[in-house]
Amino acid sequence: MKKRLLELAGFVLAILLIFGILLLVFPAAKSEFRGQKATQKTEKTLNYAALGDSLTEGVGDATGEGGFVPLFAKQLDNSYNVTVDYENFGKAGDTSAQIYARMTSQKKIEAGLKKADVITITVGGNDVLKVIRENISKISTLNAKDFTQPAKAYQKRVRKIFSTIRKENPNAQIYVVGIYNPFYLNFPNIKVMQTVIDNWNTATKSVVASEKNAYFVPINDLLYKGLDGKQAIEESSSSTTSESSTDTVQNDLLYTGDHFHPNNIGYQIMASAVFASYKKEN
Structure with a gap:
């Protein structure tokens, strides 16, 4: 028994001796791990504030x-050496006037916009709907000219939004997302809407460019x-297309x-568009 214990002790000592030699010959890996931790600690925090209407709130997003x-x-977090801290100040139904009222009366929004490095704004869709509601009695004869004066008033409100942000935050990058025509596939006969949307986006773009x-x-x-870029039925079929078939057309985004609002795929496309613009500028 004593002989076996001596043999076991000798074996353990031999193992310890081998490990001791290995530690002396090969450098420890601890320094590499310490370096990685230091890199993580020095990552920049990017403050992102999202301001706007239902597109910012995320109505239609199944994940909530x-x-x-x-x-x-x-996308910012995965592509740049930053930790993104974001706040969502979206509220469904807000027009440009209501967005302005919230951002100037709610301290949390004021603080979020003040510290933001990046700001996104979704605005304009509800302003267009407001014009439609105010002219519902003549909806069948509504034309693009009926939106001209409302668009000018809208531009002034967007300028006020910018002016308010810049008073406290002159350096943040601001990305304003345009509006889209949700009626195109379902109601291809309402051609005026595409013109209205194009003109409204032009009005927004003009303010942003300044x-x-x-x-x-x-x-x-x-x-x-839609996802596959299909045309409305009246453009891809004969004029004899039945009314019932038109009802089956749906925008899969x-x-x-x-x-009306984007689904998850639609929101991913929006996010990628904003990210592409950010990547271009940075």
Whole structure:
């Protein structure tokens, strides 16, 4: 028994001796891990504030996480050496006037915009709908000219939004997302809407172009024809297409609950469009 214990002790000592030699010959890996931790600690935090209407809130997003906002934040986080800290200040139904009222009366929004390095704004869609509602009695004869004066008033409100942000935050990059035509596939006969959307986007783009560190992100061409870019029935079929078949046309990038807001795929396309604009500028 004593002999076996001595043999076991000798074996253990031999193993310890071998490990001791290995530690002396080969450098420890601890320094590499310490270096990685230090790199993580020195990552920059990018503050992102999302301001706007239902597109910012994320209506139609099945995950309930906020539409394109977290998707854009994740793309930033994955592509740059930054930790993205984002706040979502979207509220469904807000017009440009209501967005302005919230951002000037709510301290949390004021603070979020003040510290932001990046700001996204979705605005304009509800302003267009407001014009339609105010002219509902003559909806069948509504034309693009009926939107001219409202668009000018809208531009003034967007300038006020920019002016308010710049008073406290002159350097943030601001990305304004355009609006899109959700009726194109379902109601191809309402051709005036495409003209109205184009003109409204032009009005928004004009304001954005006059601002520093501000960029317009168009999304209409990415969304209004659906995922495969199909044309409306009246453009791809004969004029004898039955009315019932027109009812079957749906935009597969829109939320099936209202056929108006983007669905998850639509929001991913929006996020990618905003990210592409950010990547271009950075």
